[in-house]
Amino acid sequence: MEATLSVIGGRWKGVVLFHLLKGKKRFGELRRHLPNCTQRMLTLQLRELEEDGLVKRTVFPEIPPRVEYELTPFGRSVEPILVGMRDWGEKYKARL
Template identity: 65%
Template sequence: MRKLNGKSGCAVEVTLSVMGGTWKPIILFHLLRGRMRFSELGRAIPSVTQRMLTLQLRELEAAGIVTRTVYPEVPPRVEYELTPLGRSLQPVLVALRDWGQAYAEGAAAAPQAPAA
């Protein structure tokens, strides 16, 4: 695991450097359900490219958030799951989901301002 030195000294910056971005929180949220194969993650997140999914999983693995298990089969089977440290992000991920749902519902119910 690499040592993170935040520029601002804020712990939120450290958290975002580990799990921030477009794809990492989504990958982590899907892995809350349990161990998943690479292809399952790809199907669960159809808009992510294979290359980006691979890069993001490697970064999460390097941070100690995800473990990667390769089974000696032909074709090789690779599974990903959250480490205990990764599982500790569950309250953060659930809070992000809940906030997003509430925001989407509020935005849909909010009256639209007339165009100027």
């Protein structure tokens, strides 16, 4: 449990990973999905996920530079956990 939470724990990592389940996203797209997350925090979370091998960052040599984020095969392995967390959260909200 501790190892899992050390990688996907925190306020934004799970949400970022969940949005990347649907496919590649540019930084701006992720920002729109996370309006309460600051640009700095999103950058830090993405860097940590990249360092842990869950997210792949691709930089295209264009002006202005274009950057895309996507899940690695290892990152895809957390899909059942993320879907389970979403399902539990929906049940919890319905209970309130």
